[in-house]
Amino acid sequence: MAKKTTQSIAERDARTQKKIVELAQAISKMTLSGREPQLSIPTRTKSNTVWNRKKGILEMGDGTADRPLFDLKTAKQFMQTMLHASTIKDLIEAGKTSSLRGVFYKAKHTVAGTKENTFDTQDESDPILEDLEVALAALREELHVFAENRGSMVGNITIVDKGDEIDCRRMGSGGYALPSIVEPDVIQFKKCEAKFILHVEKGTVWNRFNEDRFWEKHNCILTHGAGQPPRGCRRLLQRLNQELGLPIICVLDNDPWGHYIYSVIKQGSISLAFESTRLAIPEAKFLGIRAKDFRQCGLDDAVKIDLTDNDIKRAREIAAYPWFEGHKGWQKEIQAMLTNGFKMEVESLITKDISYVSETYVPERLKAKDWLD
Amino acid sequence: MDAVSETTAKRRKGATAEEMATRQRDISVSEFFAKNRHLLGFDNPRKALLTAVKEAVDNSLDACEEAGILPEIAVIIEDLQPDRPATAKSSRYRLTVVDNGPGIVRKQVENIFGRLLYGSKFHRLKMSRGQQGIGISAAGMYGLITTGRPMVIHTKPKAGSAAHHIELAMNTKTNRAEVTTDDEVKDFPPARLASITQGTRALVAEGGFLSPETFRTGTSVSIELEGRYQRGRGSVDEFLELTAIANPHARITFVPPSRDAGSEDDASVLAHAEASAATKATATTETGGVVIYPRGVQELPPETREIQPHPKGIELGILLQMLKDYEATEKGSLFTFLQERFCRVSSATAAQMCKAADATSRTRAGDVEAPQAEKLFQFFQEVKLPPPPTDCLAPIGVRQLLAGMLKGVRAEFYAASSRSAEVYRGRPFQIEAAIAFGGDLPADEPARVIRFANRVPLLFQQSACSSFKAVLETGWKNYNLQQPRGSLPAGPLVIMLHMASVWVPFTSESKEAIADYDEIRKEMKLALMECGRKLGTYLNKRAKMRREGERRDVFERYIGEISKAIGAITGEDAKRLYDALHAQAKRKTAVADQHLDEDGKVLREQEELDDDGVLIVPAAITGAEIDAPAADDVPVRAPSPRKPKAGPSSTPAAKPAPRVPAPASKPAAKPAAKPASKPTPTASKPPVPRRPSQDGPTLF
Structure with a gap:
């Protein structure tokens, strides 16, 4: 099994390698034949995103954008793309992986004869790598690039990570840190007793549930994604959902940001629409916090946070997403938040009792199946 | 009678008409202007010096042009009181202006230099610098009044023979000159002038100053006067610099006095402050304090024609006077008078005019009565006439x-x-x-x-x-x-x-x-x-060029990285890729070059069209010093020697830096290259000025 994996990895790397060389050769051919070099990159914008109603996920359309070298708007990106292509080829050749930040630093230097840097910030670098992913139709792990570990998991499951067996019941207070690459060749599920997954927005809430041994009492897996969950977290949730059939229940803030996180978990994001089939979990459920909770739970006025103009704008945008547009429950939910005029974080439930959220709120809602999906 | 004497008696004892009559007499023009010298521009010592220079130079230029000689003028100001206190308001100078004009015949010298309002230019309608015949004699008069010294004139009307040397002082009462010295001398220009300063000696050695070959004929005027030499606005320097601009056909050499009277206003002439050095350095050179304004074009301004007055341009009194004058000299008919003494009056028009004045074509001009003349004058205003001829004008071009x-x-x-x-x-x-x-x-x-x-x-x-x-x-x-x-x-x-x-x-x-x-x-x-329109167009174009240039910079910055990256991936030769990309970048931003070329083209077309009137000097943008003759299609500034700081003559150790090249330093290349690259259809016309040079002659 292990040998087969290694071999498949070697094959995969050779495939990626070939794609990169072909890309560079195409540019070189254009150049030497006197044509102006340009890259053609599938666009990762909302306009090139298609809502697949049947599958319930976002998919990337066929739109591509030309990235000509001889255009002021794209010249620098063109250079950056080629630099990253070269870096990745080196990584694959050396059989090593690198973090996003590592790739950024590898390619960052001063352009010869100038004071300009090839990259100024990592914010410039990361989207270029995503461009390469789509341009080469190769996933990040195929490019030997990974993101920082982000998010944690604990619960009634045993997994194997690069050959190490990890019992997620015995992870202490910190939990199992979710790596950015969780593909089957890295992580295998060995034994799972949990019946569902409770995904919370951030670490503080996750700590509360973990300390109260919620996962033990309710036989589940407990995860968080440190805000907007990174790809590793989403992929793992998706695998748990797909391979083990575990339902995903989300506890997120009652604000447009929380709604959006749910939307991304459920249907995929615009910028990673090309990976939606691997990332989106159409049956994910939104348990709370709900707009009605302020009254229903009898919360104190102090927990209200006024909606900003930007929040209101964002809420309306989200309400207009095709996957929310025809969804009566969600229309009502967003409208209720707008009518409230304030937002609430999950932590606001602490005003009732320190463990209100883990011992009362979530169990009650789970029992009543009071959620949106 | 009694009544009259009574009234007289009652009056305060005053002057009688007879007594007054004894004191009433002619005022000579000279006396009038001696008292009112500010009217002529001699209001203060500094301006007086300038005005004297101006009058002499104007005369020289007029004389040269009328004689068809390319003007070569030397202006020399000697400091006669170099030891005066620094605070002195004025000081004594000797101004000498030498030209290579036609010279003056002996018998006219007194009239020209010793009388006010004597001249050839007042009575005619012809374009010239001087108009009234006041200038140079007024300067001499001012010198006489302030220093008591006569004017010294050397003039050589014939190339082969000796020069006249005349010293004269004006009698302001009689408006006539009194000659104190009158002899003939061999040397012209006066040999004394050659060795005035270290700078002039250096120039003379090179043959660039007052060489007898250039000054085969000519006139030299020296005036001693109270003045004040100070650079800046309204100075002799500014005057000469501007004169050089408006008279590119003249070569002017200026030997300033050894001391500048203070520098309260040290701003220079064309630009202000430090820019002046630059403006001057272009083409003007300085050797040991001597400033040379080189010749920019080789053609004299076209000769101008004298014209008769236009009927619409005169006044009634003038018309009456003209009629009188005509009667006195010609005794002809009104009909011929109108045609001869006015421009744009055809015989048909003249007949009409006679009719309007209730006269026939036979009526003698002298018989025209005042009321008739007035009718005639009225008719002048009403009648349709072609405008006066304009070939009497010689624009600079x-x-x-x-x-x-x-x-x-x-x-x-x-x-x-x-x-x-x-x-x-x-x-x-x-x-x-x-x-x-x-x-x-x-x-x-x-x-x-x-x-x-x-x-x-x-x-x-x-x-x-x-x-x-x-x-x-x-x-x-x-x-x-x-x-x-x-x-x-x-x-x-x-x-x-x-x-x-x-x-x-x-x-x-x-x-x-x-x-x-x-x-x-x-x-x-x-x-x-x-x-302004031309400038606006240029500024727009320049902005566009800059943008294109910036674009190219961006591309050039990145293609090095790109070729390296591709080379690393495919194993190809990065240099080859770089060259290919570089060629593409150049082609892509060729717009930047194209515009430069286009401007060049505009320039070239202009030579043919002759009226575009635009000149662009890209080198001036950077101020780069270009020594070699540059590519022919880009107008380039002359080698611009930074004006060597004129070392005072007391420091002979300082490099004399004679930047006035020997006449034959590098003349041949230019004129040969030009016709080859673009045959000028207007061969007779001078090509557009390209590179001014210290020795202008070779270029234009």
Whole structure:
């Protein structure tokens, strides 16, 4: 099994390698034949995103954008793309992986004869790598690039990570840190007793549930994604959902940001629409916090946070997403938040009792199946 | 009778008419002007020195042009009191102006230099610098009054023979000259002048100063006077610099006095402050303190014709006087009088005019009564007549304007325009304008306006001058320049205006400002607008070029990285890729080059069209010193020697730095290269000025 994996990895790397060389050769051919070099990159914008109603996920359309070298708007990106292509080829050749930040630093230097840097910030670098992913139709792990570990998991499951067996019941207070690459060749599920997954927005809430041994009492897996969950977290949730059939229940803030996180978990994001089939979990459920909770739970006025103009704008945008547009429950939910005029974080439930959220709120809602999906 | 004596008795004892009559007598013009010297521009010592220079130089230029000689003029100011205290308001100088003109025949010397209002130019309608015949004799008179010294004149009308040496003083009472010395000398120009300073000695050694070969004929005038030499606005230096601009056909050498009287206003001439060195350095050179304004073009201005007055341009009194004069000399008929003494009067028109004056064509001019003359005058105003002929005017011309500006102002862009002739009060005139922009001119100051009338710079009373008003009234904002409300435009800009006319309407005898006639101001504005449009176009183009240049920079910056990256991936030769990409980048941004070329083309076309009047000096943008003759299709500034700081003669160790090249240093290459690259259809016309050089002659 292990040998087969290694071999498949070697094959995969050779495939990626070939794609990169072909890309560079195409540019070189254009150049030497006197044509102006340009890259053609599938666009990762909302306009090139298609809502697949049947599958319930976002998919990337066929739109591509030309990235000509001889255009002021794209010249620098063109250079950056080629630099990253070269870096990745080196990584694959050396059989090593690198973090996003590592790739950024590898390619960052001063352009010869100038004071300009090839990259100024990592914010410039990361989207270029995503461009390469789509341009080469190769996933990040195929490019030997990974993101920082982000998010944690604990619960009634045993997994194997690069050959190490990890019992997620015995992870202490910190939990199992979710790596950015969780593909089957890295992580295998060995034994799972949990019946569902409770995904919370951030670490503080996750700590509360973990300390109260919620996962033990309710036989589940407990995860968080440190805000907007990174790809590793989403992929793992998706695998748990797909391979083990575990339902995903989300506890997120009652604000447009929380709604959006749910939307991304459920249907995929615009910028990673090309990976939606691997990332989106159409049956994910939104348990709370709900707009009605302020009254229903009898919360104190102090927990209200006024909606900003930007929040209101964002809420309306989200309400207009095709996957929310025809969804009566969600229309009502967003409208209720707008009518409230304030937002609430999950932590606001602490005003009732320190463990209100883990011992009362979530169990009650789970029992009543009071959620949106 | 009694009654009369009674009234007299009652009056206070006063002068009788008889007594008064004994004191009433002629006032000679000389006396009048001796008392009112400010009217002639001798109001203070500094201006007096300038005015003396100006009168002498104007005369020299007029004389040379009339004789068809390319003017070669030396202006020498000797400091006769070098030890005066630093605070002295004025000091004694000896001004000498030498020209290579036709010289003056012996018997006219006294009249020309010793009488006021004697001259050849007052009575005629012909374009010339001098008009009234006051100038040089007034300068001599001023010298006589302030120092008691006579004028010293050397003049050599015949190339082969000796020169006259005359010293004369004007008797202000009689308005006549009194000659104190009158002999003949061999040396002309006077040998004494050659060794005045270290600089002149150096120049003479090179043959660049007062060489007898150049001055085969000519005149030298020396005047001792109280004056004050100080550089800056309204100085001799400014006058000569501007004269050089308006007279690119003249070569002027200036030997300033050893000391500058203080520098309260050390601003220089064309630009302000430090820019001056640059403006001067262009083409002007200095050797041991001697300033040389080289010749920019090899052609004399076209010869001008004298014209008769236009009927619409005279007044009734003048008409009566003309009739009288005609009777006295010709005794002819009114019919012939009208045709002979006026321009644009055909025989048919003359017949009509006679009829209007209740006369026949046979009526003698002397028999025309005053009421008839008045009727005639009325008719002059009503009748339709063609405007006066304009071939009597010799404008500087677009090429020469550009050459002059290029010589005097170190800028990046030059434009000139020459309007066609127009008429004010029956007198033809023509307006020309030129502008210089960018380069080393100061960027955030109001534009400098330089004004000329018949090629003579006007240095004073700017705000009273029609040309200044025309500049203010022009909407410079339309040409991408800043212009505060009601002010001069601001920016690195020099504006030149020239009025050529058979009679320039000055506001005063000292000829400092042009009177504000609507017709004149309108023409000036039109000329300025023409130049302004060209500048606006250029500025737009330049902005576009810059943008393209920046684009290319961006591409060139990245292609090195790209070729390296591709080379690393595919194993190809990165250098080969780089070269291919570089070629593409160049092609892609060829727009930047194209525009440069286009500008070059504009320049070339202009030589053929002759009226584009634009000159662009890219080198001036960087101020780079270019020593080798540059590519032929780009006009390039002359090797611009940084003006060697004129070492005072007391430090002979300082390098003499004689930057005036020997006449044959590198002349051959240029003229040969030019016709080869573009056969000029207008071969007879001078090509557009390209590279001014210290030894101008070889280039134009």
